[in-house]
Amino acid sequence: MYSILLIEDDKTIRQELRSLLEKYGYEVITTDDFAGAVDFALAQNPHLVLLDINLPFSDGFRLCRELRRQSSIPVVVVTSRESEADELMSLHLGADQFVTKPYNTEILLARIAGLLGRAYGTGAPRLLRFGGLVLDPERGTLAFKGQSAELTRNEMRILRLLLESEGRIVSRDDMMMALWQSDVFVDDNTLTVNIGRLRAKLRSVGAGAALKTRRGQGYSL
Amino acid sequence: MSAGEFLRGRFFFLGLNLLPAAYFALLLHLLGAGPGPTIFLPGLLLALALISLVPEYWGKNRYYRELRNIVAQLDKKHLLAEVVERPDFGEGQILYETLRAAGKAMNDEIARYRLSAADYREYIELWVHEIKTPIAAARLVGENARNAAALAELAKIEFFVEQALFYARSETAEKDYLIRSVTLAELVSSVLKNNARFLIAHKISVRLDALETVVFTDGKWVAFILRQIIDNSVKYGCRALFFEGRRHENSVSLFVRDDGVGIPAQDIGRVCDKGFTGDNGRRFGRSTGLGLYLCQKLCRKLGLGLAFESPGPAGSMGTTVEIVFPLKEPLDENFY
Structure with a gap:
């Protein structure tokens, strides 16, 4: 710490x-x-x-x-x-x-x-974990129960935010704020697309139910 | 001072000389002198009287002519007394002394106002500086309590506080800036990041294009100008903002396009006038007529160009704002 x-x-x-x-x-x-x-x-x-x-x-x-x-x-x-x-x-x-x-x-x-x-900066990459999901921010890969998938920069930022929130709800605005701070000025539609893709990748590693939509509030793991 | 003007001032003197001349003429006529001497002798008297006025006229004419020239050429007319020579004739000296006294009083007055303006400016800067601490504290409280409404209000307060600061600085901008090389992308992205919450809350989509060009300017001032422009776009109903750079031979342009209501043709020349709110200002309310006025003032001080374009009639296709950066380092141009 x-x-x-x-x-x-x-x-x-x-x-x-x-x-x-x-x-x-x-x-x-x-x-x-x-x-x-x-x-x-x-x-x-x-x-x-x-x-x-x-x-x-x-x-x-x-x-x-x-x-x-x-x-x-x-x-x-x-x-x-x-x-x-x-x-x-x-x-x-x-x-x-x-x-x-x-x-x-x-x-x-x-x-x-x-x-x-x-x-x-430590030699070993810092892995983010929650609910069985493992994100390696340096390689941009997501792993779940032995299966893994590559994430794009935007998908990674979003997943990272969700992992860091450890199950708490993350609003769409907060996701956009985080993306904007890394010079990706996404709008509402792009965010929807990115979340769709992230969800597809989660599904591909067998964690399709991990990302939950909280109507009117945002998303959570 | 024309000869006529001068002689009119000597009316009494001339009248007094005319009387003995007339008397002589009458006497000579009664004594039976011929018409020659009857005209010549009194004429000689009059001519002598007139000639006695010539040196005085010559001196005064020269002096007042110069005085008028100086006044015409002088930029700051209240400094007249400092420039003009002391005349060598009596009444001129009275005038000169009076002018000097008046000029000095004026200069003192100006110095006093200048000082109080500087004083006030200093106070505003200090005040802005002080108020930022409680705003920062309130903002942290808002962030920790996740109170979006309070944060939005705080953002408005910050916007106005910032405006006050730059207003105070705008008079003496040239003392307060630091030219650095910066890309248009850096300028735009810092503004977008700093106003991310505001733009996201208003669901504005943002597009950037061709912003790699380097310009020489003070990033803080340009950020303020961009902030005012963006605020206007959002205020007047825009959903999308498009930032585009374009390089010309001697300058670089940054275009900020929006898809808001646009500016009516009859208003477009006046949007930078102080206090101008126009049709849109009345329709949308909350227009102070200060933002763009300040933008233009700051642009002038920074040596930047600022232009507005709004195609079509009101209510159609948005506004384009163009900021023009000179490509050479502005230091070697004479805009100080």
């Missing part, structure tokens, strides 16, 4: 980010002591630091530089100043990623996952 150190002065944001990140399987560490944040970060040694640029006592830019001087922990900088200059500044100071407030949580999660994958 990856741990994320959250350096953010707004209490509500801290709480909500914590529950969001925990929902997605991260361990979250937070701190109130911004003056000593660098030492705290070094002591805790998390996998990633999520850093708000506007902090009391010490601004995030400096914190970022200090941290970078002593460690190579990946840093995602969050700021509410939306200008190209700020973005360049953070990247110059050693931040690995840059997100502007109020952020799109999909983008935030995607950046965090991308960064963690790049920094600590």
Whole structure:
């Protein structure tokens, strides 16, 4: 399990980010002591630091530089100043990623996952499993009871979302959101087609009943 | 100052000289002098009086002519007093001093307003910056509680907050941007991703074509402009958006086509006017007449072209917005 150190002065944001990140399987560490944040970060040694640029006592830019001087922990900088200059500044100071407030949580999660994958990518591919289905995201293959099938990029994104939701309902809008975040700007009809194809592939490996349609709500496994 | 104007001002002086001349003429006539001297001597007196006015006329004429020229050529007329020379005749000096005092007062006034405008702009920027934290917090609460309605409302708030920020910045855009090379695809896809929820909720289908071209611009500003255009498309009933790039010899065009109601022919030239809402604005409501005004203003500041095309009569075939990026790096053009 990856741990994320959250350096953010707004209490509500801290709480909500914590529950969001925990929902997605991260361990979250937070701190109130911004003056000593660098030492705290070094002591805790998390996998990633999520850093708000506007902090009391010490601004995030400096914190970022200090941290970078002593460690190579990946840093995602969050700021509410939306200008190209700020973005360049953070990247110059050693931040690995840059997100502007109020952020799109999909983008935030995607950046965090991308960064963690790049920094600590394990040799063995991470397999996603639920209800007997096994998805290998790197090879793009689906397996069920010894049979397997190849998935297209879109089918894989959809299945991945369903597997990650572990039986909870995923709405069509959420599926489209996920696809859009990976630069596939599908519309309603295309999504229907993609789901049809995914269902056919599930059937071909003998898991035809796995994908359930929840009328008016979405889909679930 | 014409000679006539000048002499009219010397009416009393001339009248006073005419009196003794007339008296002389009468005297000479009564003394039985011939018509020659009777006309010549008083005429000489009058001529001398007129000649005495010449140097004064010459000096004043030259001075006022120059003053008029300067006023005609001066771009900022309130700076007149800074440019004009001090005259060497008395009444001109009074005028000069007055002008200087008035000019100085004007300059002070302008400086004061400029300062307060900058002050206000700074405040707006700070305010926008501050309000983003509670919006971000509310958005996270909404996401965690899966409250789509609240998120949609928050997205609207963000849209307006963003508009306020760019409005405040639009006056001094040239100080605030950073030119980088970016592909049209990167520009469009970042806007689509950032507004994904809004577009998906409105069931807009999106198509992209030929967007590989690189342009030199500030991505944040263009993203804002695209956001305003998309918002209009959705507001005016579009179901599909089509982004297409086209490369010309000296420029690159980004077309945003929609299949909404289109713009009536009589309105198309005015959609960028501040406060203009038009027929569509009245029919669909919620039109502020600000979005496109701001787009055009920002485009000018960034050196981009902005054009609208809406084929057919109202209610038919949608709108095409064209953003034109100059191909050369704009730095070597004189648009600063």
